[in-house]
Amino acid sequence: MTTLVAFSGSTRSASFHTRLLNSLPTYAPEGTSIALFDLSDVPFYNQDLEGEALPDVVVALRAAVAEADGIIFAAPEYNGSYSALTKNTIDWLSRPMGQGALREKKVMVISATPGPGGGARITEQIVAVLGFFGNTVVGTVNASTIHEKMAADGDVVTDVALAEQLRASLAAF
Numbered sequence: 001m002t003t004l005v006a007f008s009g010s011t012r013s014a015s016f017h018t019r020l021l022n023s024l025p026t027y028a029p030e031g032t033s034i035a036l037f038d039l040s041d042v043p044f045y046n047q048d049l050e051g052e053a054l055p056d057v058v059v060a061l062r063a064a065v066a067e068a069d070g071i072i073f074a075a076p077e078y079n080g081s082y083s084a085l086t087k088n089t090i091d092w093l094s095r096p097m098g099q100g101a102l103r104e105k106k107v108m109v110i111s112a113t114p115g116p117g118g119g120a121r122i123t124e125q126i127v128a129v130l131g132f133f134g135n136t137v138v139g140t141v142n143a144s145t146i147h148e149k150m151a152a153d154g155d156v157v158t159d160v161a162l163a164e165q166l167r168a169s170l171a172a173f
C-alpha cells in the first residue's frame with residue numbers, strides 16, 4: 001500500500017486545486033490511498049507554538065506526513081508566487097530543523113490556472129524550496145485554462161492529456 005497525503009493551497013469552496021486532488025483516486029495505481037488534509041484550521045507558523053504549545057492540528061499535520069510515503073501539493077499561483085497556505089504548510093513541516101516531517105519525502109506538485117500560465121513558475125519555486133529538504137520530486141503537473149479541463153459539476157478531469165499527466169505522476173510514487 002502506498003499512502004499519500006495531499007494539500008490544497010486554496011480553501012475556497014470551488015477551488016480547482018481541491019477538485020483536482022479529489023479526482024486523483026481515479027488515476028492512482030491500485031493499492032494507493034490518498035488522504036486530503038484540510039489546512040483551514042492550521043495557524044500561521046509561529047516558533048512560540050513549538051513544543052508543548054504545539055496546536056493539535058499541527059501535531060496531526062506532521063503525523064500525517066511522517067506516516068505517508070509521499071506528499072502531493074496542489075498549489076495555486078498568487079501574484080507570481082505560491083499561496084501563503086502552501087508556504088505555511090511547508091514551514092510547519094520543515095521543523096524541528098533538520099528533523100521535519102517533510103525531510104526526504106517523495107513529492108508531486110500540481111498547479112492550475114484559468115489563464116495561460118498553468119502555474120509553471122510557482123512549480124519551479126516550490127521545487128527549489130523542496131531542495132532544502134532532500135525531497136524527490138516524482139512529478140510536476142501544470143494545467144492552464146483549467147476551467148476548460150474539468151467538468152462543470154463534480155471533481156472530474158475532462159482533458160485527456162491532463163488526466164494522463166496525473167496518472168503518470170501518481171505512478172511514479
Ligand SMILES: Cc1cc2nc3c(=O)[nH]c(=O)nc-3n(C[C@H](O)[C@H](O)[C@H](O)COP(=O)(O)O)c2cc1C
Nearest residue numbers: 010012015016017076077078079080113114115117
Ligand atoms: C490573490 C490572487 C492572485 C492571483 N495571481 C495569479 C497569478 O499571478 N497568475 C495566475 O495565472 N493566476 C493568478 N490568480 C488566479 C488563480 O490562478 C485562480 O484564482 C485559481 O483558480 C486559484 O486556485 P483555486 O481555484 O484552487 O482557488 C490569482 C488569484 C488570486 C485570488
